[in-house]
């Protein structure tokens with residue numbers, strides 16, 4: 001009898017402590033990745049920047065037990081949570097490794113597929129990470145990543161720029177532009193593949209919209225504070241932060257009032273490359 005027929009849902013504090021709906025931000029990108037990656041038997045898969053286990057666990061389950069999956073991330077607490085999910089979901093083909101993609105703990109030509117959902121903007125040395133990926137990929141092996149692109153949340157950045165213009169300090173505008181340009185374009189990310197010796201095989205772009213009632217809701221969202229607020233604050237000198245952020249919130253609220261909510265567009269890409 002197939003083992004899954006014995007499955008019986010058992011509610012427990014341990015189960016619910018790791019049960020969650022798709023995370024707000026990661027889900028869009030993960031779905032794009034899952035839509036396009038090649039599914040094959042007997043793959044050895046590495047998810048770099050696997051965080052709390054998404055899409056690592058989803059991918060491992062979609063591929064099934066002929067495939068062996070590894071997650072690699074230096075973030076100890078996130079790895080612990082991923083391990084709790086592995087245990088509670090009883091997924092047997094995944095192992096999480098604490099470490100950096102700048103020094104991948106696998107031998108040369110040992111991995112068939114490397115994925116990374118939203119990793120690239122977080123690697124301090126992406127060039128080195130791509131070189132490491134090229135080293136550990138088998139000939140014909142693929143690296144597939146998803147990322148937000150330059151232009152994400154443009155509506156927010158336009159309002160931020162208007163507010164900074166009022167400070168008459170061009171340095172602040174330059175810092176804002178640099179913050180936006182930390183997200184690449186399909187061309188700039190493709191160059192990272194080719195510079196590392198990987199041939200770009202496919203790329204797809206899509207965009208999605210995020211709606212918030214207004215700027216106040218947006219700026220107070222826990223994930224916005226966690227993921228972005230620190231880099232926005234760094235743009236503005238400490239003695240100007242309060243005034244700038246009050247004006248920013250007010251202008252975002254005014255923009256939202258015109259159409260009933262604050263709508264932010266997010267361009268994203270799936271890019272895949274292959275080792276010759």
Ligand SMILES: C[S@@+](CC[C@H](N)C(=O)[O-])C[C@H]1O[C@@H](n2cnc3c(N)ncnc32)[C@H](O)[C@@H]1O
Nearest residue numbers: 026049050051054073075100101117118122123
């Ligand atoms: C935005 S999170 C994405 C996490 C997850 N893949 C998701 O889709 O939600 C970026 C992840 O990259 C990890 N990271 C940062 N530098 C890294 C490195 N050098 N090697 C591997 N992972 C890294 C972070 O710890 C974090 O978990």
